[in-house]
Amino acid sequence: MILRNLATRGAGRPWVAELITLIVLFLCPLVLPLLGVGADMASRILIWGLFGLGFDILFGFTGLLSFGQAAFFGVGGFVSAFLLTQTGMTNVVLALFIGTLVAMVAGALVGFFTLRRSGIYFAMITLAFAEMFHFLELSPLSNWTGGENGLTGVPTPTLGLGSWAVELQSGWQMFGFIAVFFFIGYVIAHRIVLSPFGQVLTALRDNSPRALATGHSVRKYKLAAFVIAAGFGGIAGGLLGVLQSYMPPDALAFHTSGQLVMQSVIGGAGTLFGPLLGAGVWLGLRDSLQDFPTIAPAWKLILGVVFVVLITVFRQGLLGAVKTLFTPRRVATEPDVAELSAEVTRRHAVAGVPDAQLREDEVPDYAFHADTPHRRAKGLDITPKAADKGMPALECRNLTKRYGGLTANEGITLSIPEGQLRGIIGPNGAGKSTFFKMLAGEVAPTEGEIFLHGANITGLGVTAVSQLGMSKSYQINQLFAKLTVAQNLAIPVLARIRGEFRPDMLTSLHGVPGLHGQIEATLEMVNLLERADVPVTELAYGEKRRLEIGLALANAPNVLLLDEPLAGMSPRERADTVQLLKQIRAGRTLVVVEHDMDAMFELAEYISVLQEGRLLAEGTPEEIKGDQRVQDAYLGGMEEV
Amino acid sequence: MPSLPLFLSQLFNGLALGLLLALISAGLTVIYGTLGVLNLAHGALFMVGAYAGFVAMEHTGSFVLAMVGGMAGALIVGLLMERIIIRYFYQRPAEDQILVTFGIGIIITEAVRLGFGGISQRVAVPEWGQGITKLGFLFYPTYRIEVMVIVAVVLLLLYLILYRTRIGMIVRAGIEDSLMVNMLGINVYRVFLLVFGIGAMTAGFAGIINAPIVAVTPDMGEAILVQSFVVIVIGGVGSFPGAVVGGIIAGEIVSLTSMFNPAYSHVMLFAVMALLLAVRPQGLFGIEGRE
Numbered sequence: 001m002i003l004r005n006l007a008t009r010g011a012g013r014p015w016v017a018e019l020i021t022l023i024v025l026f027l028c029p030l031v032l033p034l035l036g037v038g039a040d041m042a043s044r045i046l047i048w049g050l051f052g053l054g055f056d057i058l059f060g061f062t063g064l065l066s067f068g069q070a071a072f073f074g075v076g077g078f079v080s081a082f083l084l085t086q087t088g089m090t091n092v093v094l095a096l097f098i099g100t101l102v103a104m105v106a107g108a109l110v111g112f113f114t115l116r117r118s119g120i121y122f123a124m125i126t127l128a129f130a131e132m133f134h135f136l137e138l139s140p141l142s143n144w145t146g147g148e149n150g151l152t153g154v155p156t157p158t159l160g161l162g163s164w165a166v167e168l169q170s171g172w173q174m175f176g177f178i179a180v181f182f183f184i185g186y187v188i189a190h191r192i193v194l195s196p197f198g199q200v201l202t203a204l205r206d207n208s209p210r211a212l213a214t215g216h217s218v219r220k221y222k223l224a225a226f227v228i229a230a231g232f233g234g235i236a237g238g239l240l241g242v243l244q245s246y247m248p249p250d251a252l253a254f255h256t257s258g259q260l261v262m263q264s265v266i267g268g269a270g271t272l273f274g275p276l277l278g279a280g281v282w283l284g285l286r287d288s289l290q291d292f293p294t295i296a297p298a299w300k301l302i303l304g305v306v307f308v309v310l311i312t313v314f315r316q317g318l319l320g321a322v323k324t325l326f327t328p329r330r331v332a333t334e335p336d337v338a339e340l341s342a343e344v345t346r347r348h349a350v351a352g353v354p355d356a357q358l359r360e361d362e363v364p365d366y367a368f369h370a371d372t373p374h375r376r377a378k379g380l381d382i383t384p385k386a387a388d389k390g391m392p393a394l395e396c397r398n399l400t401k402r403y404g405g406l407t408a409n410e411g412i413t414l415s416i417p418e419g420q421l422r423g424i425i426g427p428n429g430a431g432k433s434t435f436f437k438m439l440a441g442e443v444a445p446t447e448g449e450i451f452l453h454g455a456n457i458t459g460l461g462v463t464a465v466s467q468l469g470m471s472k473s474y475q476i477n478q479l480f481a482k483l484t485v486a487q488n489l490a491i492p493v494l495a496r497i498r499g500e501f502r503p504d505m506l507t508s509l510h511g512v513p514g515l516h517g518q519i520e521a522t523l524e525m526v527n528l529l530e531r532a533d534v535p536v537t538e539l540a541y542g543e544k545r546r547l548e549i550g551l552a553l554a555n556a557p558n559v560l561l562l563d564e565p566l567a568g569m570s571p572r573e574r575a576d577t578v579q580l581l582k583q584i585r586a587g588r589t590l591v592v593v594e595h596d597m598d599a600m601f602e603l604a605e606y607i608s609v610l611q612e613g614r615l616l617a618e619g620t621p622e623e624i625k626g627d628q629r630v631q632d633a634y635l636g637g638m639e640e641v
Numbered sequence: 642m643p644s645l646p647l648f649l650s651q652l653f654n655g656l657a658l659g660l661l662l663a664l665i666s667a668g669l670t671v672i673y674g675t676l677g678v679l680n681l682a683h684g685a686l687f688m689v690g691a692y693a694g695f696v697a698m699e700h701t702g703s704f705v706l707a708m709v710g711g712m713a714g715a716l717i718v719g720l721l722m723e724r725i726i727i728r729y730f731y732q733r734p735a736e737d738q739i740l741v742t743f744g745i746g747i748i749i750t751e752a753v754r755l756g757f758g759g760i761s762q763r764v765a766v767p768e769w770g771q772g773i774t775k776l777g778f779l780f781y782p783t784y785r786i787e788v789m790v791i792v793a794v795v796l797l798l799l800y801l802i803l804y805r806t807r808i809g810m811i812v813r814a815g816i817e818d819s820l821m822v823n824m825l826g827i828n829v830y831r832v833f834l835l836v837f838g839i840g841a842m843t844a845g846f847a848g849i850i851n852a853p854i855v856a857v858t859p860d861m862g863e864a865i866l867v868q869s870f871v872v873i874v875i876g877g878v879g880s881f882p883g884a885v886v887g888g889i890i891a892g893e894i895v896s897l898t899s900m901f902n903p904a905y906s907h908v909m910l911f912a913v914m915a916l917l918l919a920v921r922p923q924g925l926f927g928i929e930g931r932e
Contacts, residue, residue, distance in 0.1 A: 065736045067743075113915050116922045119735045120679040121878065124870040125918065131867050132911035139904035254863060258743065265740060301751035308744040311737060312726060 014194055014508075018187050025179045029172040039171040041287060043243050045279045046175070046182045047236050052264050052275020053189040054232020059261075060270030061193060062225040063205030064118070067257050068126030069233050071110065071133040074252030076103035076234025078137065081151040081247035082144055092157035092242060096181075100234035106133075107230025111223045118208070127254065134252040151247040178239050185232060189272055192228065192505045196494050196512050201225055203491040206480035213442070213478075214555055215466035215495030224503055262307050268317025277319055281306075380521040381514070381556040382587050383469035383496065391454030393418045393559050393589035394439065394470070399448035401434050408434040409613045412448070416606075421581075421590045423604030423621075425597070427634055431613040432593045433475070436563050439591070440472040441465035452559065463500055472561040473552035475593075477544050479536045485547055486519055486532040492555035493518045518554060525584065526550040527576070542573040549580065559589045566596045578603060601625065609633065643900050650779045651900045652893065657785055659892020660792040661851055665865060666872040666884040667799055668843035674879035675812050675836045678727060678738045682746035684866030686841045690715040690848025691857045692753055695764050704767030708849050715845020716838055718749060723837040728830065746862070754859040761856035770853070788850055796885060799843065803881060812836055871914050877927025886925060 032042050051073060058064050080099030083089045114125045137145045145151065157177055158165045168177055192198050200221055203211040212218045241247035250256065259282065260275070267278030282303060289299045314321055392415040399412040409431045416422045426432050437443040439450060441462040449458045457465050471492070480488050493515055498504065509515070523529045526546040531539065539547065549565055565581065566574050578599050581590065594600050600607065601621040609616045609624060611633045617624060624630055643651075669683045680686075693714020698707035722745050730738045770784030803809040815822045815829045822829045848862075855861065868891060873879075876887025894913055899906035917924070 063736070065739060067739075113918050116918055120673070120739060121874065123679070123736075123739050124874055125914070127867060128871050128874065128911050128914055132908055132915075135907045135911075140908060254867065258747070261740070261743070262747075298751070298755055301748060301755060304744055304747035304751055308726065308741060308748065311741045311744060312729065315737065 014190055017190060018183075021186055022183060025183060028179070029175060037284075039175045040243075041283055043175045043178050045276065045283055046178050047239050047243065048260070048263060048279030048283070049273075049276030050178075050182045050185045050239070051233055051236035051260055052267075052279065053185050053272060054229035054236075055260055055264055056269060056272055056275055057189060057192060057198075057201070057232075058225050058229035059264060060272075060274070061198065061205060062201040062222065063208075064115075064222060064225065065123050065261070066114075066126040066226075066229070067123050067254075067261065068110070068114075068128070068130030069229065069260050070252050070254065070256035071126075071130040072103040072107055072230035072233030073237035073240075073256055073260075074133060074137060074249075075106045075230075075237070076100055077237030077241045077247045077251050078145050078151065079103070079234075080238035081154045081241040084155055084241075085151050085153050086144070090155070090158070092155065096235060096238040096242070099238040100231050103234025103237070104227050104231045107227045107233075108223065110230075111226035115219060115222045115226060127257065130252065130257055131254065134249075134254075137249055137252050145249070146247075148249055150249045151241070152245070154241045154245045154247060156245070157242060174243060178243065181235060181239060185235065186272070188506070189232070193272065194509060195505050195507055196498060196509050196515075197221075197224070197503060197505045199487065199490055199509055200494055202483060202487075203480050206482050207478055210478040210480065210551070211491060213440070213462045213466060213472065214492040214551065215463055215471075215500060216491070217463055217500040220501040224501075224505075228505075262303065265317055266303075266307055266310055268319030268321070268323075271317075271319045271323070274317050274319045278317070281318070380525055380553070380584075381496070381518055383556045383558050391451070392416055393420070393453060394591065395451040395454075396439065397449050397451075399435070399438055399450065400446050401431075401438060401443065402446045407613055409438070409445075412610070412613075412615050414608055414615060414618065416589060416591060419585075419587075419589055421585050421592065421603055421605050423600045423607040424591060424593045424610060425595075425600060425607060425624075426610035426616070429612075430610040432610055433563065434613075435610065436472065436561055436591075436593055440470065440561055442472075466495065466555060467500055469557055470559040470561065471552040471555040471557040473549045473563060473565060475564040475567050477548045479544060479547060479551070481536055484533050484535050485528050485539070486523065488536060488547060489519045489522050489550055489554045490515065492551055493522075496554075496556045518556065522550050522554040525553060526580065542569060542576075545569060545573065546577070546580070549577070553584060557588065559591070560584070562590065562592045562594075564594055565592065566594060566599055574599065646778055647900065650781075651896050653776075653779065653781065655893035655896030656889065657789050657892070658896060659889035660789050660796070661847060661888075662865075662868055662872050662891050663885045663888025664792050664796060664843055664847045666869040666876070666888050667796060667881060668840040668847075669869050670873050670876070670879055670881060670884040671799070671803065671843075672837060672840040673873075674881070675815060676727075676731065676833050677735075678730065678742065679735070679878075680840070681739060681743040681866065682722065682749060683742075683840070683844055683869065684862030684864075685746040685749040686715045686719055686844035686862070687848040687865055688753065688857075688859060688862035689718050689749060690845025691764070691852040691861065692757060692762075692848075693845065694849030694852055695762050695857055698764055704765075704770075707764065708846065711849025711852075712842045712845045715848065716842045719841020719844075720834065720838050723834055727837070728833075731833075746866075750859050750862065757859070759859060761858045764849070764852040764857060766853040784853060788854070791850060792847075795843070795846065799839070800881060802839070808832070808835070868910070871910055873924070874914055875917055875924055877924030880924070880926035883924060883926030 028042055029039070051069070055066070055069055058066060076099040079102045080095045083095040083098060084092060089095050110126070110129045114122055114129060117125065138147055142148075156168050156170070156174070158167045168174055200211065200216055203216070204218055204221055208218055237251055240251060263278030263282050264275040265278070266281055267276065268274035285303060286299045289296045310317060316324065394416045395414070397413050399409055400407070401409045412435060424432055424435070434443065438445045441457065441460055441464065444459050449456055451457065452465070452468055452470055455468070457468065480491060490509070494512065496518070497512055497514055520529070523532055526549060528543060528546060528550065531543060536544065536547070545565075545568070549562065552560055552562070562581070566577055569577060574596065581592070581603055584590070592600070592604065604621060606618070607621055607624045608618045609627075609630050616633055617627050617630050619627065665683070665687060669680060672678060672680050672683075690711040694707040694711030697710025698704065701707070726741060726745065730741055766784045770787050772783045773780050774783045774786055776786070803812060811822060811827055811829070811832050815832055819829045872887040872891045873884055875890060876883025876885070891910055894910050895906045898909040
């Protein structure tokens with residue numbers, strides 16, 4: 001099975017990792033005392049590890065670096081502690097549950113504001129919000145939270161019912177109580193990471209604009225990840241209060257968020273267990289240095305140095321380092337592509353043929369041909385059309401785009417019938433890219449309207465347009481850099497099957513109906529079947545280019561916009577891609593922007609010429625070739641044709 | 642309702658705090674605008690300025706030399722961190738830059754704590770700043786008035802350097818396209834180092850000039866860093882005028898709110914930031930689409 005590694009290694013058997021975790025947790029009380037680790041320390045490490053599971057989903061998997069997780073740690077902690085100390089509630093588990101829910105609500109609220117921005121803004125704003133919560137706790141809410149004193153007297157949990165109730169003792173019994181929450185938390189986090197939902201999160205991390213363009217609601221996914229992380233923070237904060245019988249105000253302080261970030265990075269982000277390992281390093285170093293009074297005060301300085309060194313030279317952290325060490329080096333399964341193209345160059349150098357003049361019929365016979373029979377895709381889906389037949393597939397009326405005083409496009413009106421392969425050409429600066437961006441919904445037109453199968457899609461945005469069945473491939477590759485080829489293709493397919501957002505966090509990626517078929521069909525179509533499990537970074541340029549087209553194709557479009565699909569390709573790759581375009585046009589409407597005139601006149605049934613932002617001419621390739629205005633527009637460049 | 646004199650004096654307090662925040666945020670925003678790096682160690686540089694000034698003051702007894710010492714201390718630490726680490730991060734993702742400067746901030750803070758202990762130090766108010774001045778409607782500590790004037794002058798100088806000199810032109814060109822500037826035969830990385838130095842120096846200067854008013858502790862930079870984040874979010878990240886206007890707005894919010902209820906002064910600051918984000922995510926002077 002090709003797609004074995006779609007999510008991560010062993011994705012089909014998540015329970016193996018879960019079972020190992022369970023066994024290790026059971027062994028802790030037996031083994032850790034031998035190593036000099038006490039129950040209290042082990043409990044603290046677990047609490048930070050649980051806190052970190054949520055943060056890893058947010059940072060390691062979704063790529064959102066928050067410096068404000070203390071807010072949710074504190075909210076969960078203080079709500080639970082308040083319920084248990086001030087309201088007479090005795091059920092510790094219920095109080096923890098409510099605290100977690102409140103933390104998630106707080107997360108939704110903070111997320112609403114902070115997720116409006118990304119990158120450095122997001123880091124700063126989450127930090128500011130956490131400080132706001134800290135100040136709220138310290139004074140305006142001090143009647144309920146105890147202000148600078150925090151809340152003391154958080155009761156120990158009692159297990160069982162009625163006369164069978166047993167109060168847990170501190171020490172390893174308390175560790176067991178926390179371990180139950182950690183284990184449940186781990187199972188949930190692990191399932192989330194392996195779910196279709198989790199796969200989309202990794203796409204946001206790697207290339208959020210492309211995830212948006214393939215039809216995922218980036219904001220909803222980010223918000224969901226943020227709320228999940230807040231929930232993990234809430235339960236961890238609640239457990240801290242229970243462990244210490246005391247909820248400290250500095251749970252809300254900046255250094256709590258900072259500690260979480262540092263632990264996650266030291267241990268390794270994107271591994272789920274990284275934050276736990278980081279917490280072990282952090283607390284272990286602090287405690288073990290206490291035996292050496294001369295360097296004990298420097299424990300945090302040492303951690304700071306370790307942290308900076310890891311960021312600088314080993315970004316994946318300790319667990320990432322171990323992972324790299326144990327991952328076998330990949331064996332090439334295909335003739336090395338670089339070598340192949342070097343061979344082409346050599347042959348033509350010998351024959352005295354410059355590379356640029358290589359024509360399609362001269363493609364050397366050892367190159368894989370696009371039109372060999374086995375490459376006919378069988379099951380490649382096509383999205384049903386949004387509206388009735390008989391309407392043009394794509395139509396725009398009086399489309400105009402102005403950037404301030406600059407007019408990029410003006411009054412473009414054209415209509416592309418169902419099933420046509422339309423070429424759009426024009427000299428550099430003719431406004432082709434802006435025109436394409438408007439069609440795809442990436443840029444809203446200043447004036448004019450766009451219709452897809454008769455339905456008005458003006459201003460709907462790229463996600464909605466993609467969901468309606470029109471997708472675009474980009475002139476500059478927009479891939480998900482850290483994912484494999486198959487995982488890349490999964491992203492648009494998931495958008496097609498699941499719609500713009502679905503919180504299917506606990507289902508398996510392999511259970512998504514039709515996912516494998518569509519990915520495999522696309523792989524076959526773009527001739528990347530052999531490379532399915534290869535990370536994108538290891539692909540040759542031509543392969544990346546085919547994957548770029550594959551991403552648009554996997555979305556099952558009925559209208560496909562291709563922005564310079566041949567850009568930067570070698571002559572052999574061009575010939576292959578031209579064949580590919582001929583194949584994929586069956587059942588679809590294709591709109592192609594291209595500078596390669598030979599390819600364009602061969603492929604297109606009808607050509608529209610743009611010049612200086614306006615529509616200059618339209619016609620069949622023959623008509624366009626003979627059009628004096630077009631020849632003038634290209635300043636005689638067409639005469640060579 | 643508070644009386645008019647109270648209101649006016651709080652307005653004045655707000656301006657004093659605002660100008661200080663403006664100076665610190667200006668350094669932060671200039672570094673970000675030029676180098677594209679959000680420096681989370683900026684608060685630590687502010688703290689280094691205060692401590693370096695404190696040491697200079699102890700040895701010389703001259704506040705003017707303390708100011709020089711504070712600036713020099715922050716400058717040296719700033720240049721070292723740029724040369725040793727940050728320059729390798731210009732091409733790396735924003736998240737890595739944030740993480741590494743955060744780590745550097747912790748190293749600096751902890752090193753100072755190790756050297757001077759966690760207890761707070763005091764820097765005496767200089768002789769020329771002793772006493773109280775009558776400003777028509779209110780009495781105000783002389784030194785704080787002088788600080789306001791000095792900070793305003795420094796901000797003006799900073800503006801002139803960045804927007805009215807040849808070096809400033811290169812810096813701003815470097816923001817647009819550092820590769821192109823490099824090709825024109827200008828060593829753009831040396832310019833980057835210079836900008837980092839200027840940013841560090843302003844933080845250090847703010848640290849020492851503020852030191853006689855507050856307690857000098859290793860953690861003093863943390864609170865100021867968070868506030869200057871709020872300032873540049875309000876003003877628009879990377880915008881110099883945004884930092885100045887945002888700083889004064891933030892100072893006034895804190896000061897005027899505490900007139901009604903001190904407990905809410907900082908909460909109000911963050912609430913205003915949240916409101917602004919909802920209405921105008923790019924900040925007052927920010928350019929839309931710029932992250």
